[in-house]
Amino acid sequence: MSPKQVPRGEEGAVRREDSHYRPAGSAGRGTGGSAHGNAVGRVPVPEAHPKRRPPAEPDLGSSPGDTSPAEPPPSGSPPGGDVRLPSPGEPVPAAGSDSGEPGGSGGPGGSGDSGGPGGPGGLTGEPTAEPPCRPARRRPTGADAGCCRPCWPRWWSLRWPPSGSPWRSRARWRSGARRCRASSPRPSRRRRRSWPPPTRTRPSLPPGGVRAALDPLVSASALGDRVNVSVTDVVTGGDLVWPGRRRRHRTRVVTKLVTGATVLAARGPGHRIPTRAVAGATPGEVVLIGGGDPTLAVDRNGFYPGAARLDDLAEQVKTALGGTAPTRVVVDSSLYTGPVHAPGWDDDIPSGGYGAAITALMTDGARSDPEKAKRDHDDGSHAAERVEEPDLHAGRAFAQLLGVPTDAVELGAAPEVGPDATAGASGGELGVVQSLPMVRLVDIMISDSDNVVAEALARQVALARGQPASFTGAGESMEAVAGELGLPVDGLTFADGSGLSRANRISPSLLTELIALAGDGSRPELATIFGGLPVAAWSGTLVDRYTDAAAKAGAGMVRAKTGTLTGVHAIAGVVTTADGRLLGFAVLTDKAPADGLEKARVALDRIATALAACGCR
Template sequence: MGGPPGAAAPAAPAPRRRRLPLVLALVLLLVLAGAGVAVVRPGPVAGWLGEKAEPAGTAAGTTEPSPSAVLGEPDPNAPVPTPDGVRAALDPLVRAAALGDRVNVSVADVATGQSLFARGADDPTVPASVTKLVTGVTVLAARGPAYRIPTRAVAGPNPGEVVVVGGGDPTLAVDGKGFYPGAARLDDLARQVKEALGGTAPTKVIVDSSLYSGPVYEPGWDDDIPTGGYGAAITALMTDGARRDVPQAKKDHENGDHGAERVAQPDLAAGRAFARLLGLPASAVSRGTAPAAADATAGAPGSELGKVESLPLVRMVDIMITDSDNVIAEALARQVALARGKPASFSGAAAAMDEVAGELGLPADELALADGSGLSRTDRISPSLLTDLIALAGDGSHPELAAIFGGLPVGGWSGTLGERYGSEGTKAGAGMVRAKTGTLTGVHAIAGLVTTADGRLLTFAVLTDRVPADGLDSARVALDRIAATLAGCGCR
């Protein structure tokens, strides 16, 4: 186990007891990710999607312009930093008062797996949103990058009754003006239903969100999260991540604000939107469950009237990590539970992610989750698990896991790091750091990859959960200095 909080790092850390395999594929994967590989481009990601067409509402064959590469290209032949060199560079920084009195750190060389700095590295710590790295890896392992979440409509028990069955797609849109580009749409589902019903007029919409169980809010969430714009009631049927005002949310998002007011009952709100598309009033909507399909005859109770499918998981993981989308994270965590035959609840998802992490060879004893987003203060992850996970995702042994790199923000360039690494002492990290951040009051974390001045690729994680409550900006700068220092030195 790592040393106690405040202890100095050992002069020469021993190699991790968990072997990190030789990373031959990682350089290529990271260069591709740094160049902005998207799901519509050729290569490994396109292969994960198979021959399936894009969901309705997405222009088939549309490609995005290729952004400029911004991530520093690693050199597999670059000299490896020494533990003494890394310790000399980081020791003063991890003791910064702005980070509080519990700062746990792991730094390792990606190609060799050698631990270069360990300070409380094996100590489970409140991780905040870096939890999403675990959620991303486990859902990609359990479901695969090409998996799409269905939303179905089936015939109800009486003629004209339509049951809309939520499959857990948080990006589902009402129409082409939805929040998430390319998402599945209720207007497409309504069109299919009308065609399937033929001359029978719709009379009622029954909302079936029974796929999920347990509370809609995790008990460990801060009181302001359900109404504060960054969380929502987690239901199996919702549209636009449960956002109330989608046009305003899109404008705010363009200005860097990912928060938005959410509806209190996302499943019923989606059902009412679906009813409007079928020409029915809100009073025609109620909750229920879909009847079993005992008869294959079209229109018989339980028979399918239509289906739409989400973006592939590779894209949803991208969005979750880039925007730190908490609602998508909770939905993906439940997909891990469903894939492992566990209840699609907070507790079922946490147990399933722990199980999959263990199957991947990660130290599950250093992982204790209550949710998939990191909003819960009862979550615990060790820094060394995160550095192991990042190396595993890129070592080529599980190619599907490399999808987590595409969404990782780049320092001074994109996502939650877009406005960082511009101040004195942090500029060396701009374009050289690719990482996921995490923030709760008193909790600040960062985990990802950094290319050193010599071109060596390192993985790092810094978790601190006793930061002064009023120290948000100073804590972020202190974290950025650690990663920027690794980027700017040879540390030999």
């Protein structure tokens, strides 16, 4: 440790004070400090210390052999009176020099006890007596061990530093006074606070209160005899209802929450799906390659606002071909493999208006009449007639934009591109359009409960992990990503990404833990699933619900996904309670009466409303 500089005394004379400083050649004896190890006392510097007073009687509380005063005066502090320091040209003996008696009481390395007029210390005249100093309540320690609280104001008032000293301002003088005063502080009346302050967290809701509020509603006959509920405090992560929360159920639309979370984790919210056109094997041949964008539109009148358009792609192709007229269109939808309908789908799903054949190339979600579908959607009906071969349907629309006859459209594969291929060579890119960002696609899927978009996004999870873009590859990839997110996947089964398959198995706890994960901020990309959740009595699939007198309190307070198959009903989402808490909840039943669709929906709405109105205290 280097010596610490302390205020100058007179005319630039420097006083040193450091508990571990010892001049060269000093053994510690006669210095007022320790003689073993590192010095623990202060070492007087001859040119700065006046004559010392004789040692007082040993303190009764000190160790044997310790003859230091019980309350030493301020170290290195000259008492009141006039002192003369050596003139600038006058030599001053250095501490620890060979002259004199090393370590002796009167030598250059000593304490200057024999100093007087003309003595080795270079001081002339006898200093006046110090102001009386009453011992402090607590013995000072540290660098200011020589100070005592009652005497420092009087001493400093007598020793106001001259203009040549480094303490040129009253503020710095007061700072030194505070350091001296701190060596003997008064007992503080202020309450001591620890730092950092303790984290303030809300007490979690008592589980018994939530169960007491929900039990009468869960036992409603409209929900059947196999109902399981999971409720989680999103702030604390605590589980409030657990009976059957890990039991796996057949689910429908709530599977889309897992699809959205896994594709956001695998692809990222900014990922876009490309649709490309490349040159074919013969001049004039154009190959349209599907990348899996289900929202691709033919023109500005597409079903999905802001979607990529084939007419823009056709203009790029015409520009790239120059004077060569297109003569043939080949549709490459080989990105997807396996069947176009999932195992476990009901027979009426492909033709019932809520599902379609899943291919890598399609326009407007495989809707045959986008204009009519938009009008029905605005009226609250999400069903729409779908085409049987979505990829060929898109290829024919693209051919018309290029001026190619529709009978010149066929399925095929794009030619391989060699390393030295030029822009006009076989396989060279002629144009590309990009889909909406992934976060927007997830929002469309959840808010409109779009099954076709859900199947396309599930395949994006498989592609991101290098797996086959099929129903099987998508389900396995979703399960793997869910496990990487820390969700409970034991016994989890995904037969598709939309939840239409009756082979799906999912537990209420997975849904509520997913909601808590999306809300705690640890995975910011997952929080975007909340933006697509329908609002009770206001948007999406909940726009016409929560109209029952017992469920009106949930209007605007519940955001949730619902799902319905024959005998299977589910709801999962978030709700703000009466005391301002955010809860994640999931209610699943798969043995409801087959003819009680409306009654089951009302019963589910009442459960969510009970949470919204519950203080649960």
